[in-house]
Amino acid sequence: AERYDPKLRAAHLAHAALADQLRAAVDGTVAGTVAGTGGFAVHYQPVVDIHTGRVAAVEALLRFTTPDGTAVSPARFVPVAEETGLIGRLGAWVLERACTDARAWHATHGISVTVNVSGRQLRAPSFADDVLATLKRTGLPGAALVLEITETVLVTATVEETEAVSRRLARLRAHGIRIAIDDFGTGYSSLAYLRTLPIDVLKIDRAFVSRVADRQEKALFRAVVELARSLYLQPVAEGVETDEQAAALRELDCGYAQGFLFARPMPAPALQTLLTTQLTPAP
Ligand code: C2E
Ligand code: MG
Ligand code: MG
Ligand code: MG
Numbered sequence: 595a596e597r598y599d600p601k602l603r604a605a606h607l608a609h610a611a612l613a614d615q616l617r618a619a620v621d622g623t624v625a626g627t628v629a630g631t632g633g634f635a636v637h638y639q640p641v642v643d644i645h646t647g648r649v650a651a652v653e654a655l656l657r658f659t660t661p662d663g664t665a666v667s668p669a670r671f672v673p674v675a676e677e678t679g680l681i682g683r684l685g686a687w688v689l690e691r692a693c694t695d696a697r698a699w700h701a702t703h704g705i706s707v708t709v710n711v712s713g714r715q716l717r718a719p720s721f722a723d724d725v726l727a728t729l730k731r732t733g734l735p736g737a738a739l740v741l742e743i744t745e746t747v748l749v750t751a752t753v754e755e756t757e758a759v760s761r762r763l764a765r766l767r768a769h770g771i772r773i774a775i776d777d778f779g780t781g782y783s784s785l786a787y788l789r790t791l792p793i794d795v796l797k798i799d800r801a802f803v804s805r806v807a808d809r810q811e812k813a814l815f816r817a818v819v820e821l822a823r824s825l826y827l828q829p830v831a832e833g834v835e836t837d838e839q840a841a842a843l844r845e846l847d848c849g850y851a852q853g854f855l856f857a858r859p860m861p862a863p864a865l866q867t868l869l870t871t872q873l874t875p876a877p
Contacts, residue, residue, distance in 0.1 A: 620675075634656060637860055638695070640856055641708070644844050644847075650706070651705050656684070693728055693729060693732035693734040695707070699869060706772075707738060708742050719758075729771075741763075741773055745777070760792060763792045773791075779801065788825075795827060802815065803833050816846050828850065829849060832851075832853065834854075835853055
């Protein structure tokens with residue numbers, strides 16, 4: 595019956611159309627054919643040292659444009675890429691692109707690159723081998739790569755899956771690659787649970803960060819930062835938009851931050867220019 599609900603039907607059609615467009619773009623861009631119009635691109639958003647403002651890392655963020663020039667948000671197309679299984683090839687392409695771009699940035703400016711990895715990628719038995727092969731091909735040292743995973747990936751998996759994923763992550767860490775938990779504070783996992791996983795960085799979600807400047811929330815934020823540190827996790831604040839938030843983060847000594855206040859995601863050449871112009875010594 596629901597199939598005849600016009601709204602649902604429209605949603606199904608839009609979903610199917612997006613899936614088709616993604617598949618065509620993966621076959622085009624990812625397989626190396628020149629994509630006439632539209633396709634994928636990787637943009638980079640700086641992660642800055644909260645005290646000096648200097649770029650410490652960049653997060654690789656995938657962009658998709660349909661053939662008619664419409665930009666589609668990853669919040670919309672990444673789940674479709676996951677459902678259709680396209681995320682495997684797409685994720686491998688993002689990683690290769692990001693490692694290739696970051697190699698020179700790392701060599702010249704010492705910055706790392708962080709890449710988002712979906713649950714489906716992590717559950718592939720060849721995941722660790724694939725990542726290590728990409729590092730080898732691109733020449734990026736493991737210490738310059740951070741993989742971001744969301745807590746839901748681990749919480750929704752079976753015990754066996756979580757153990758397999760943990761083993762894969764531990765293997766990657768043995769090569770210097772760091773693991774970050776993304777969007778912390780939006781899920782249900784406690785730090786006590788996260789501590790059992792091989793992770794290095796805690797990215798505190800924008801929803802949490804947006805309230806850091808008010809008095810009561812600040813106490814909670816401070817507790818999270820301190821707990822993270824006691825577990826040897828590097829805290830990073832996501833989605834910083836105001837000077838007040840940045841000041842609160844400095845006061846709490848939350849090491850690193852990312853957000854529109856500092857810089858928006860940008861194409862590789864723009865990031866290159868930004869890095870070159872900040873070559874002046876840190877204050
Ligand atoms: P995320 O990994 O948490 O990435 C941060 C998102 O917050 C990005 O959205 C970024 O543009 C946005 N952002 C950064 N600073 C601010 C700010 O100050 N204010 C606001 N309002 N937003 C800010 P984006 O690029 O739209 O990506 C959304 C999500 O899509 C990402 O969230 C990530 O979960 C997913 N995603 C993006 N690229 C990839 C990818 O290559 N692979 C996978 N699996 N997922 C990806
Ligand atoms: Mg992320
Ligand atoms: Mg996030
Ligand atoms: Mg997110």
